[in-house]
Amino acid sequence: MRQTYDVVVLGSGAAGLTAALAAAVEGARVAVFEKAELLGGTTALSGGTIWIPNNQPAREAGIEDSRERGLEYLASLSNGMILPELAEALVDGGPQLVDFLNEHSEIRLQVVHGYPDYHPEHPGGMPGGGRSIEPALVSFAGLEDWSDRIAGDIRRMLIAETPLGGGTGSVEPELLAEREKAQLEGLGRALIGGLLQACLKHGVQITTNSQGVRLLTEDGVVTGVEIQNPDGVRFVTAGAVILATGGFEYDPDLVRDFLRGPLTRPIGAPTDSGDGLRMAMRIGAQLGNMREAWWSPVVGYPGVRRDGGRNGLLSARERALPGSIMVNRYGRRFANEAANYNALGGAFHRLDESRLDYLNVPAFMVFDQSVVDRFGAFGLAPGGEMPSWVQRAATLDELADAFGIPAAEFRTTVDRFNKNARAGVDPDFARGQSAYDRYPGAGQAEDPGSARATLGPLENAPFYGVEVAISALGTKGGPRTDRDGRVLDVDGDVITGLYAAGNVMASPAGMVYGGAGATLAVAGVWGLYTGRAAVRDFKTPPPVVVDSATH
Numbered sequence: 001m002r003q004t005y006d007v008v009v010l011g012s013g014a015a016g017l018t019a020a021l022a023a024a025v026e027g028a029r030v031a032v033f034e035k036a037e038l039l040g041g042t043t044a045l046s047g048g049t050i051w052i053p054n055n056q057p058a059r060e061a062g063i064e065d066s067r068e069r070g071l072e073y074l075a076s077l078s079n080g081m082i083l084p085e086l087a088e089a090l091v092d093g094g095p096q097l098v099d100f101l102n103e104h105s106e107i108r109l110q111v112v113h114g115y116p117d118y119h120p121e122h123p124g125g126m127p128g129g130g131r132s133i134e135p136a137l138v139s140f141a142g143l144e145d146w147s148d149r150i151a152g153d154i155r156r157m158l159i160a161e162t163p164l165g166g167g168t169g170s171v172e173p174e175l176l177a178e179r180e181k182a183q184l185e186g187l188g189r190a191l192i193g194g195l196l197q198a199c200l201k202h203g204v205q206i207t208t209n210s211q212g213v214r215l216l217t218e219d220g221v222v223t224g225v226e227i228q229n230p231d232g233v234r235f236v237t238a239g240a241v242i243l244a245t246g247g248f249e250y251d252p253d254l255v256r257d258f259l260r261g262p263l264t265r266p267i268g269a270p271t272d273s274g275d276g277l278r279m280a281m282r283i284g285a286q287l288g289n290m291r292e293a294w295w296s297p298v299v300g301y302p303g304v305r306r307d308g309g310r311n312g313l314l315s316a317r318e319r320a321l322p323g324s325i326m327v328n329r330y331g332r333r334f335a336n337e338a339a340n341y342n343a344l345g346g347a348f349h350r351l352d353e354s355r356l357d358y359l360n361v362p363a364f365m366v367f368d369q370s371v372v373d374r375f376g377a378f379g380l381a382p383g384g385e386m387p388s389w390v391q392r393a394a395t396l397d398e399l400a401d402a403f404g405i406p407a408a409e410f411r412t413t414v415d416r417f418n419k420n421a422r423a424g425v426d427p428d429f430a431r432g433q434s435a436y437d438r439y440p441g442a443g444q445a446e447d448p449g450s451a452r453a454t455l456g457p458l459e460n461a462p463f464y465g466v467e468v469a470i471s472a473l474g475t476k477g478g479p480r481t482d483r484d485g486r487v488l489d490v491d492g493d494v495i496t497g498l499y500a501a502g503n504v505m506a507s508p509a510g511m512v513y514g515g516a517g518a519t520l521a522v523a524g525v526w527g528l529y530t531g532r533a534a535v536r537d538f539k540t541p542p543p544v545v546v547d548s549a550t551h
């Protein structure tokens, strides 16, 4: 039996649900098919922060920014990898996304005050923050049974209330009780919850356990998709198919063949395994940005999540606190530990030309008792007992032995770091020079503007350590698109009827991670663009450009 829709969306993360909502608002009959049992993909696991230059909430808060500054900033970081027309589309689309969510959903975005851009000293960067915005708490009361069908854990908290966003990480019990009663949630689940409610209200049909496996085409035009579900295969006809299937980080073959270096422990939704990429490749899509991912070091710990993924923490804050460093298996520091996670990916991918060896994979984060006492770590309050999966040792030598790294070299590394940290400098890796480096420790620093906000000696036993893997929040290569997310073929012509949004597409951000929320910005903006374009094109199909020299 064939089912027919105007628009079919594959995937229910931020990209997919935004696309579905945008198309439904335009009056289209829309269906979302989600491969996993739970909705929300990596988005539901995320912090829900969205990075938008020149956004309205910042302007209302008196923070100055502009479209031009946003573009200047992205251009300064591009390394030739960002297509200028897509950078413009990203910067122009952000404020449109804010308006769209305001108008058609319960999601209200607000500034995470003080969260600096990730390269804030670059031209157009914002050291004082303003571009990272997050959803205010969203009520799940109207979602009824759907609430349990969203991935991730319930967090009745804002990013701004977590240590990462400048808060304490705890909410007063009375306030928490009020939030519980009103079924208020924050972070990534809030984004998914808010989008889902709006989609349901606009009549979008949502089906889980349904994997898009193959695009249906007629004369090169995409006319639908084959869906695999537990009962078998069904064919769904559609005027437009929007791929919003996330990245390919869980497919080891694609990871090996395309990425620029190792990705050893994926951390997002385990169903993000390149299905959309393969579907697009099969019908001749042009690929772009394939080597890139939203890189991040990750600390794994035992156990699995509700969605079946292995537990892990980004640990961006812990690495940057005074009294904490990272070393490689030779016992040497190898990077500015406080740099942003995406940029740090490059340090993990450094290849030793003589050994032909990734020197820094795996690495180890080591810290002393002062970090635990002053700041807490891995979600625990200051002074808390470190979990059993964190290695604990009475001496630095003992810690080195536990990880099999040369103790003498490790001691030399720590001695040098300590001597420099006491002087408030890091001549080896310039840690502390950027406002971003100083941000996690600034709240408790005597002088938040000094490098001492991130530099401090490791001298108070016991010492602690964990292994650090190189991971990514998602890959960011895939089918190339035009500004509106229409997928292009190998000759640069539009594949009529096919669109891509979010991590499945060749990312408009190239190798850049502009600031907290940059990946959800791409997902949201291209969700909006593709949903709108799909409906527009279905009514008026775009002209197919035929170049006689190449066809």
Ligand SMILES: Cc1cc2nc3c(=O)[nH]c(=O)nc-3n(C[C@H](O)[C@H](O)[C@H](O)COP(=O)(O)OP(=O)(O)OC[C@H]3O[C@@H](n4cnc5c(N)ncnc54)[C@H](O)[C@@H]3O)c2cc1C
Binding pocket: 010, 011, 012, 013, 014, 015, 016, 033, 034, 035, 036, 039, 040, 041, 042, 043, 044, 045, 046, 047, 048, 049, 050, 051, 210, 211, 212, 213, 244, 245, 246, 247, 267, 268, 269, 271, 272, 273, 275, 276, 294, 314, 473, 474, 501, 502, 503, 504, 516, 517, 518, 519, 520, 521, 523
């Ligand atoms: C711990 C953590 C915190 C993060 N915090 C932030 C943050 O605060 N801000 C930010 O910008 N980014 C953050 N990220 C990254 C961000 O969550 C992702 O980059 C983003 O959610 C990707 O959105 P998406 O819609 O493209 O993909 P996803 O949200 O992963 O959605 C893709 C969906 O497609 C489904 N799917 C896959 N194949 C098929 C198929 N064949 N058919 C049907 N469905 C399919 C998947 O099951 C999945 O549900 C974080 C990531 C992690 C892991």
